[in-house]
Amino acid sequence: MKLLLNLGLAKIALILSILLSIIYPLRVLNKKLYDNRSKILNTINERLRKHHKKIGIALILTGLIHGIYSSKTILSFNLGTITWIVSVMLGLNFILRKKFSNSRPWMYYHRILTLIFLMLMLIHILVVKI
Numbered sequence: 742m743k744l745l746l747n748l749g750l751a752k753i754a755l756i757l758s759i760l761l762s763i764i765y766p767l768r769v770l771n772k773k774l775y776d777n778r779s780k781i782l783n784t785i786n787e788r789l790r791k792h793h794k795k796i797g798i799a800l801i802l803t804g805l806i807h808g809i810y811s812s813k814t815i816l817s818f819n820l821g822t823i824t825w826i827v828s829v830m831l832g833l834n835f836i837l838r839k840k841f842s843n844s845r846p847w848m849y850y851h852r853i854l855t856l857i858f859l860m861l862m863l864i865h866i867l868v869v870k871i
Contacts, residue, residue, distance in 0.1 A: 750807035757800040820865040
């Protein structure tokens with residue numbers, strides 16, 4: 742049962758990560774290919790952006806519970822914990838967005854952290870599968 746719960750939470754975290762990370766590529770795709778005229782892409786993007794904070798919080802909580810039920814301790818030095826810490830940093834980046842200078846707005850760091858998060862998650866999945 743514990744393994745099933747752990748795997749289920751991992752899949753939920755993966756789905757939430759995908760939903761959170763496709764907002765920017767969808768907007769760029771719609772702008773480049775359709776000159777912002779694709780109603781489907783606009784609708785998907787608007788709905789994902791509207792719930793972005795809630796999905797992000799759900800990802801952090803799901804990742805934490807997944808880590809608690811994993812075979813390693815939650816605060817050990819492993820890829821899952823590092824990935825979870827980066828997801829928390831993404832949330833903190835948003836919360837502290839007004840503290841960033843105008844030369845490098847918070848969104849710059851948010852996108853870099855998102856890329857780091859996605860790379861870590863991919864490596865984490867590959868290591869666990871092997």
